[in-house]
Amino acid sequence: MVDPRPSIITKRLEGVKNIVAVSSGKGGVGKSLVATTLALALARKSYSVGLFDIDFTSPSTHVILGARDVCPREEKGLIPPVVSGLTYMSIVYYSGELAAPLRGAETSNALIELLAVTQWGDLDYLVIDMPPGIGDAMLDLIRLIGRAKFLIVTTSSKLAFETVKKQVRLLKDIKVPVLGIVENMKIAGSDAIKDQTKTLGLNFLAGIPYDPNLESAIGHPDKLLTTTLGKASKIVASSDTFSC
DSSP states (O other): OOOSHHHHHHHHTTTEEEEEEEEESSSSSSHHHHHHHHHHHHHHTTOOEEEEEOOTTOOOHHHHHTOOSOOOEESSSEEOOEETTEEEEETHHHHTTSOOOOOTHHHHHHHHHHHHHBOOOSEEEEEEEOOSSSSHHHHHHHHHOTTOEEEEEEOSOHHHHHHHHHHHHHHHHTTOOEEEEEEEEEOTTOOHHHHHHHHTTOOEEEEEEOOTTHHHHTTOHHHHTTSHHHHHHHHHHTSGGGOO
16 A cells, blocks of 8 residues: 655645755754754744754754743644744654654654644745754655755764765765755864865855853743854855755
């Protein structure tokens, strides 16, 4: 029997102009913070923006946004709530504070189900916070949403960037667009990641130094946008890369 959900997914996303998958080779690089802050920055430019957290390993955008006591409502599917100006959907609505130890086909099925039931309506941008690494979720997203474009987050670490290089090669091989690379927690005075990004033929979108005020801004979207990360995200959102 043919699974009807992939065709439903296409229908659900037909009103979304741009889909940006924020990804990373490794965890712990600040991917969710970059995804959330970029979504907020785009929304502050009067774009209609959705944020979709599919990081099954550890969803955290709800903490970053300070999203409390909200959940989607049912109406021929699920209509996400609006949080800080973002149409917001997350796996956490279902997993709560519990781990979601999904394997293989279970991960694929959960992603397909979430994409099939969520009604996004008309959006200029849908920002997707991906699980870290090169795995089922990334490959399924590419299969299910052929027009998604990737933004990759790394740190200054050589180890983190080694995985990024593998990820970029894979995406290029299967002809998936990569918008560029964001270097988070950048080491002062080092342009190594910027230089290596150029050798990959990609745009270096931002080098963001560590900001000691960032931690206290988590849960407060307006304050988050005043941090070094927030200011960098505003610049990225205003660049030609994100001209809708």
